[in-house]
Amino acid sequence: xxxxxxxxxxxxxxxxxxxxxxxxxxxxxxxxxxxxxxxxxxxxxxxxxxxxxxxxxxxxxxxxxxxxxxxxxxxxxxxxxxxxxxxxxxxxxxxxxxxxxxxxxxxxxxxxxxxxxxxxxxxxxxxxxxxxxxxxxxxxxxxxxxxxxxxxxxxxxxxxxxxxxxxxxxxxxxxxxxxxxxxxxxxxxxxxxxxxxxxxxxxxxxxxxxxxxxxxxxxxxxxxxxxxxxxxxxxxxxxxxxxxxxxxxxxxxxxxxxxxxxxxxxxxxxxxxxxxxxxxxxxxxxxxxxxxxxxxxxxxxxxxx
Amino acid sequence: xxxxxxxxxxxxxxxxxxxxxxxxxxxxxxxxxxxxxxxxxxxxxxxxxxxxxxxxxxxxxxxxxxxxxxxxxxxxxxxxxxxxxxxxxxxxxxxxxxxxxxxxxxxxxxxxxxxxxxxxxxxxxxxxxxxxxxxxxxxxxxxxxxxxxxxxxxxxxxxxxxxxxxxxxxxxxxxxxxxxxxxxxxxxxxxxxxxxxxxxxxxxxxxxxxxxxxxxxxxxxxxxxxxxxxxxxxxxxxxxxxxxxxxxxxxxxxxxxxxxxxxxxxxxxxxxxxxxxxxxxxxxxxxxxxxxxxxxxxxxxxxxx
Numbered sequence: 001x002x003x004x005x006x007x008x009x010x011x012x013x014x015x016x017x018x019x020x021x022x023x024x025x026x027x028x029x030x031x032x033x034x035x036x037x038x039x040x041x042x043x044x045x046x047x048x049x050x051x052x053x054x055x056x057x058x059x060x061x062x063x064x065x066x067x068x069x070x071x072x073x074x075x076x077x078x079x080x081x082x083x084x085x086x087x088x089x090x091x092x093x094x095x096x097x098x099x100x101x102x103x104x105x106x107x108x109x110x111x112x113x114x115x116x117x118x119x120x121x122x123x124x125x126x127x128x129x130x131x132x133x134x135x136x137x138x139x140x141x142x143x144x145x146x147x148x149x150x151x152x153x154x155x156x157x158x159x160x161x162x163x164x165x166x167x168x169x170x171x172x173x174x175x176x177x178x179x180x181x182x183x184x185x186x187x188x189x190x191x192x193x194x195x196x197x198x199x200x201x202x203x204x205x206x207x208x209x210x211x212x213x214x215x216x217x218x219x220x221x222x223x224x225x226x227x228x229x230x231x232x233x234x235x236x237x238x239x240x241x242x243x244x245x246x247x248x249x250x251x252x253x254x255x256x257x258x259x260x261x262x263x264x265x266x267x268x269x270x271x272x273x274x275x276x277x278x279x280x281x282x283x284x285x286x287x288x289x290x291x292x293x294x295x296x297x298x299x300x301x302x303x304x305x
Numbered sequence: 306x307x308x309x310x311x312x313x314x315x316x317x318x319x320x321x322x323x324x325x326x327x328x329x330x331x332x333x334x335x336x337x338x339x340x341x342x343x344x345x346x347x348x349x350x351x352x353x354x355x356x357x358x359x360x361x362x363x364x365x366x367x368x369x370x371x372x373x374x375x376x377x378x379x380x381x382x383x384x385x386x387x388x389x390x391x392x393x394x395x396x397x398x399x400x401x402x403x404x405x406x407x408x409x410x411x412x413x414x415x416x417x418x419x420x421x422x423x424x425x426x427x428x429x430x431x432x433x434x435x436x437x438x439x440x441x442x443x444x445x446x447x448x449x450x451x452x453x454x455x456x457x458x459x460x461x462x463x464x465x466x467x468x469x470x471x472x473x474x475x476x477x478x479x480x481x482x483x484x485x486x487x488x489x490x491x492x493x494x495x496x497x498x499x500x501x502x503x504x505x506x507x508x509x510x511x512x513x514x515x516x517x518x519x520x521x522x523x524x525x526x527x528x529x530x531x532x533x534x535x536x537x538x539x540x541x542x543x544x545x546x547x548x549x550x551x552x553x554x555x556x557x558x559x560x561x562x563x564x565x566x567x568x569x570x571x572x573x574x575x576x577x578x579x580x581x582x583x584x585x586x587x588x589x590x591x592x593x594x595x596x597x598x599x600x601x602x603x604x605x606x607x608x609x610x
Contacts (some may be wrong), residue, residue, distance in 0.1 A: 260357060
């Protein structure tokens with residue numbers, strides 16, 4: 001019986017003595033090259049290892065996490081910002097008052113709110129980026145989103161937008177709607193649309209060539225590292241940054257910021273000009289306040305393509 | 306230097322020859338009992354294994370998925386619904402016309418839209434569930450959400466609600482607002498609020514005892530399995546089910562439905578009476594259309610506690 005799950009032959013479970021009631025299943029044996037069917041465009045040495053569908057996780061006891069939150073994911077924990085005095089043991093460092101004081105001063109104090117906005121609907125049939133401008137509906141969506149931001153009435157600190165036409169246009173309309181509440185604007189090529197990492201599961205109708213991933217992957221990761229991180233220690237007040245960019249970029253940011261498997265990005269959908277809100281707390285925790293909020297638009301303006 | 310990441314001693318990486326540019330890092334050696342500090346309330350044999358913070362994922366090549374989508378996660382793929390004729394090899398089954406026809410008929414045709422709604426704001430100081438009724442604002446939120454559903458104008462097929470007071474009350478207000486568009490209502494104890502799985506990272510101000518997880522975990526998992534799955538093969542039309550329940554339940558459902566590590570549920574936030582939309586496609590794929598949409602409310606009605 002060839003069930004979908006049986007495509008991956010049953011492999012010996014190894015190294016999971018400590019797994020307990022956890023959900024991760026390791027499918028490879030150390031040193032073993034498994035005889036899995038090679039999928040087109042996917043090489044043998046990049047096989048998925050873990051599944052979180054976890055049908056037997058509740059056979060007994062309390063289900064336990066099998067993944068670990070990395071609290072220094074952005075390399076901005078105080079210990080990453082302050083160089084310790086040389087030649088001291090960990091115990092000595094603990095008693096080293098000036099070092100401990102520097103660590104304490106290197107703690108972030110403020111929250112960073114990142115308001116990620118997908119551009120409005122655009123002309124899909126344009127040959128160049130310049131021709132892929134917003135549709136009439138796309139301009140309305142951008143205006144509705146700008147009006148919603150104005151209604152929220154927050155002390156916005158920056159608008160950062162991708163350099164693609166549809167993002168520039170969306171950002172300009174939002175800026176206009178914000179009127180006197182509009183913060184300074186900057187533009188980044190890092191935020192342009194692209195293919196961040198091959199999605200899992202893969203989609204039949206979206207299969208970019210390997211070169212797209214090769215080029216876009218590290219560039220979108222670089223965008224993540226540039227724009228998503230905890231506040232600097234000298235940031236006194238919570239910031240509210242508006243980032244106008246693209247569906248793939250935003251979905252990848254959400255997975256990375258929440259430390260979810262990044263290949264899950266295509267399981268999320270995003271409506272045009274919708275709001276996605278990430279908050280980075282001073283201790284490095286990240287929460288997703290909401291994703292793809294377009295509830296302020298009339299239903300006929302809610303589109304994804 | 307004691308960085309946050311250094312809390313977990315560096316362990317030998319094993320069994321990862323096939324990992325390539327992937328992001329998962331296995332922290333345990335087979336058979337090795339690692340000398341990690343035991344955190345309070347967490348036993349040694351339930352240690353987290355994997356981190357997706359992935360600082361070196363882009364050192365070369367194309368980043369590749371390290372997790373696998375389980376397309377039969379709900380045990381409703383045709384091969385799970387149809388018993389194969391006995392005593393035949395896989396090759397023989399492939400040529401077995403009646404079996405293949407049965408499989409083909411067992412394919413889902415319709416989409417299941419699950420509209421998950423958190424209850425409105427409620428009296429936190431009530432001693433019993435019956436006393437934790439909606440606040441005046443909570444009733445307004447529920448009415449706004451009902452009005453938004455009516456505005457969306459979809460052919461709603463069911464309202465299913467948790468049996469807790471605040472969910473019943475929210476659901477009744479939504480039902481009233483939907484007026485003639487209101488579908489049949491049912492109530493489930495499985496959907497009551499609870500502690501699904503210890504969150505990672507843990508929160509200082511939310512530390513339920515082990516018994517909460519022990520009792521609530523499998524019950525909320527049972528709710529997931531009862532309400533979240535692909536359509537039955539005989540479902541002809543897309544369904545639109547309104548599920549009125551609770552923040553923890555909804556966040557856990559989202560993680561489970563998207564096959565994300567379930568312990569990530571507390572990285573998501575949910576506003577009162579907000580809409581979270583999951584679509585289960587006929588092939589078992591799941592997409593999150595949006596999460597925590599409350600954009601249709603005036604800003605002063607947007608609350609989480």
